[in-house]
Structures are given as C-alpha cells and as structure tokens.
Amino acid sequence: MAARSRFPAGLALDTHKQQACGTPIVELALPAQVVLALDQGTGYGAEPVVAVGAAVAMGTLVARTDHPFASALHAPLAGTVVAIETRAAAVAGGRSVCIVIAGDGSDRVDDGVTPVPDADALSPDELAQRLRAAGIAGLGGAGFPTATKLASARDRRAQTLLLNGAECEPWICCDDALMRSAADDVVLGALILRRAAGAVRCVIAIEDDKPAAIAAVTGAIGRRRDDALTLEVIPAVYPQGAERQLVTTVTGVEVPSGGLPADAGVICQNVATAAAVARWATSGEPLLSRVVTVTGSGVERPCNVRAPIGTPLAALIAASGGYRGTPLRLIAGGSMTGRALPSDEVGLTKAMNCVFVATRDDIGARLGAVELPCIRCGDCASVCPAGLLPQQLHRAALADAHDALRDLGVRDCIDCGLCDYVCPSQIPLADRFRDAKRRLDEAAATAQKAADARQRHELHMRRLQEAATAEHRAFEDVRRRVRQPGDDPTDGAD
Ligand code: SF4
Ligand code: SF4
Numbered sequence: 001m002a003a004r005s006r007f008p009a010g011l012a013l014d015t016h017k018q019q020a021c022g023t024p025i026v027e028l029a030l031p032a033q034v035v036l037a038l039d040q041g042t043g044y045g046a047e048p049v050v051a052v053g054a055a056v057a058m059g060t061l062v063a064r065t066d067h068p069f070a071s072a073l074h075a076p077l078a079g080t081v082v083a084i085e086t087r088a089a090a091v092a093g094g095r096s097v098c099i100v101i102a103g104d105g106s107d108r109v110d111d112g113v114t115p116v117p118d119a120d121a122l123s124p125d126e127l128a129q130r131l132r133a134a135g136i137a138g139l140g141g142a143g144f145p146t147a148t149k150l151a152s153a154r155d156r157r158a159q160t161l162l163l164n165g166a167e168c169e170p171w172i173c174c175d176d177a178l179m180r181s182a183a184d185d186v187v188l189g190a191l192i193l194r195r196a197a198g199a200v201r202c203v204i205a206i207e208d209d210k211p212a213a214i215a216a217v218t219g220a221i222g223r224r225r226d227d228a229l230t231l232e233v234i235p236a237v238y239p240q241g242a243e244r245q246l247v248t249t250v251t252g253v254e255v256p257s258g259g260l261p262a263d264a265g266v267i268c269q270n271v272a273t274a275a276a277v278a279r280w281a282t283s284g285e286p287l288l289s290r291v292v293t294v295t296g297s298g299v300e301r302p303c304n305v306r307a308p309i310g311t312p313l314a315a316l317i318a319a320s321g322g323y324r325g326t327p328l329r330l331i332a333g334g335s336m337t338g339r340a341l342p343s344d345e346v347g348l349t350k351a352m353n354c355v356f357v358a359t360r361d362d363i364g365a366r367l368g369a370v371e372l373p374c375i376r377c378g379d380c381a382s383v384c385p386a387g388l389l390p391q392q393l394h395r396a397a398l399a400d401a402h403d404a405l406r407d408l409g410v411r412d413c414i415d416c417g418l419c420d421y422v423c424p425s426q427i428p429l430a431d432r433f434r435d436a437k438r439r440l441d442e443a444a445a446t447a448q449k450a451a452d453a454r455q456r457h458e459l460h461m462r463r464l465q466e467a468a469t470a471e472h473r474a475f476e477d478v479r480r481r482v483r484q485p486g487d488d489p490t491d492g493a494d
Helices: 124-133 146-155 174-181 183-197 211-224 243-251 271-283 313-319 379-383 390-398 402-407 418-422 429-482
Strands: 033-037 061-064 079-088 095-103 160-165 201-207 229-234 266-270 289-295 303-308 329-332 354-358
Touching (some): 061 095, 174 211, 174 289, 183 271, 201 243, 379 390, 379 418, 402 429
Antiparallel strands (some): 289 303, 329 354
C-alpha cells in the first residue's frame, strides 16, 4: 500500500535516472590497479596491516580498525601492494593516505574467504562483529560501519529495521538497478540485518517511481513467507531517502531533534548494504565491490557499474563510453548533495553511490551564478524538509552567531540542498549551513580543549598543593620527633 509523505515539505524534482537505468548492471573487469583510501568517506581511517611489497589475494585484510566510524579494508584483487602514500581521494579535504595495489591478473582468493553457513546460528553480537570484520559499511552514501549502527540499535532496543530503497537523488539509480537484478539478495540481507539489530520487523521502503524494483522485491518477499517482512511504497519526493524523513513517512514517528532514528525505535540500512551482507553470508566475501551509477551529460553511455572498491574513477568513466563533450565538474554523489572531486584518479569508495560527470547543462544554472541579496520570498522555508527557516539561518550563519544558529536548529539541517535549488537569489544556502555546522563543531572542540586544559591545570595545582601539604606535615613530624624538651638550644632561653 502506498504511504503519504509525512515530513513537512520536500519537492518532486525532474529526474534523469532513465539515462543510466535503461541497461543491465555492467560488471567491470578487474582494473590494473586499485587505490584504497584509508578514509572511506567518513572522516576516519583504518590502519594499514600490510607493507609495500606485500603479496595479497582477493579478500586479504589490508587495513584494520577499532574505530566505530572507520571500516576495515580488504584487497579487491590479487596482486602486490605498490605504495602506501597520501593521494587525491574522495574525502573531505580531497586527500587521504591510500594503499595502492597493482593486480597480477590472477583470481587468487584469500584462504579466509569462505561461506558463512552458520550465519543463522550466530548471536546478534557475533553477527555484528563478523560484519565489522568484513568491512561492511553503509552503501547509501554515508559509508559508516554497519556494525556500529547495529550496536546503537540494540542499545536502544529498536524494533524496526527500515531498509532504504527510496533513492531520491535525481540522477542516481544504482539501488534501483540492484533491487531489480538481485532482489533475493536484498531480502536475505534484510533478514540477517534484522536479526543482527535485534529488531522484530523489517520494512523495505521503495519510491513509487521504481515499478520494476517494487515488482522484484515483492516477489522476493513472497518467496520468504515472513509476516514481519513487508514492503512500503512511498511517494517519490526529494529528499524522501534521508533517514529522518524516511522514518517519519513510514512510521509516522518523528526522530527527535539531535537524535538518531534508533531513538524513534528504528534502524535504517540501505538496500545495497543488505545485498552486501547477503554476499558475505553466501560466499564469505568481505566488502570488495559495489554498484555505482556513472552518469551526467559528460559521459557517453550513463550506466550502473559493479566495480571493485578502489577502482580509479577514470576506469569507471571508460566503462561508460568515456567522456563526452567538455565536462565541467566531476562529482561524487548526486546533483543535490554531491561533492566535487579533485580528479578522476581517485579510487571508488564504499560510500560513493554515484559518479556524476556534470556539464554546464546539468548544473550550469547554479554554478558560478552571481549571488544576489535575499528578497525574503520565503521559498526556501516552504520546501525545507526539516521544517527550518533557511533565510534566518543564513543571516545567523553570515553573522557567525552560534547561539542563534543552534536555536534555529542548524544541526537538523540534512544538507539536502533544496533551499539552494529554489532560491531565486542564487544564495548557496546549504554550503553556508555546512560551514556553519563545521564552525560550531570547531568551537565546541576548542571549548572542550580549553575545559580539559583547565581541568588538567586545576588537577596539577591540587596535586602540588597536596604535595606541599604532605611535605610540610612530614617536616613537622620530623621536627616534633627530634625536638624533645631541652633539645632545642632556644628552648627555655628566656
Ligand atoms: S539544506 Fe538544510 S536548510 Fe536547506 S532545505 Fe535542506 S534541510 Fe532545509
Ligand atoms: S529563497 Fe532565497 S531569496 Fe527567498 S527567502 Fe530564502 S534565502 Fe531569501
């Protein structure tokens, strides 16, 4: 049954999905080399466990981590580690330490890669640990380790696993293609994730502009005969795929400001993440590849490609027929929330769901446009899905007024870019809010550092004081013991 969109606003955008979604997923041949960024887009990196010159097979662990926001990395091809160095990467700041592996053309697989026949017998905790070790991360664009979200859901006793198949960005259709071609994997992964999260039900949410995916997933659900596994068809409204908005649409519950979906009893995972979990369970394969949309008017044949993590984007663009015309910008992600990339030499990351080769026709209207003063039309507020007042937020951001930014709820801004999209004055509102959030974070970190330093100083002074007091007491003790009546020549001198 179709649900209504229940978040405050949003917009039905013109889509360009048909350009890439008309053909089956292209399986990319193993590239000659992969460039694995230790930071896969979350801002936190794993630690290499291999050295330059090491021989690796497909699935060999090459970087490990205990950090909750970083994920382990495995060699997606057999070959030799030829460099570990800082390179251009699809991360904030544009650079990350990368492990570069040159392939040897063989299909050697690491001995540790074996099917997981006991996945059903593992406890939720064991399952999560195994998924962490396999480097499974959110493939919907965020890239955070799946195990971390599962732990948070169990801690908060979330009862519903919400599988996100909304995919509302206008150019991206890799999830659509995956659901159409591997619906049984999506459903198998959903069941494993439901158990790992300790949830009792699973809802798969798909936007109503994906009829083939809806049909395929409906069939796969029917084959499972599980009453606690259902499909919800939701309206195609941007940004329906954002977690908070999706939770509200499907459950009617609002995620509290500053909270997580788990605070509303829901854990969200992407459909592609579920398919990766199914691959791990059936073959033991850690996260070695993903499906990515390569699109935009700047490529000859937009398509969806399954490619090894770390594949240089130039190879993905070549698989799409190469560059067309004069692309203006290479963007990781979609036209609304994507980020510009420094070059096509960067490696595909787990978080990258789209390589958008944009021309002036695609994004030109907003690119380099002259920013005009706000005319107070209110259009930005009327579309904001978070119910914010972008016009006022903008004024606070320009004044760097931290209290006002907090009071106006800048933290609830989900960077969807809709306010930019409608602003007749071409004000880059979303960028300003992103910067404002970064400055708030920096100010909070500086304040925390100052508080820590103050606390350390106070502790230090207290210890000095205690040491001085102890020394004084010891001295007085000694003095008392040695100063018997009559010993002191000054005693009774008067
Ligand atoms: S970018 Fe932020 S402020 Fe602008 S519409 Fe989206 S949620 Fe609202
Ligand atoms: S849409 Fe632009 S011009 Fe209109 S109120 Fe918002 S910021 Fe001002």
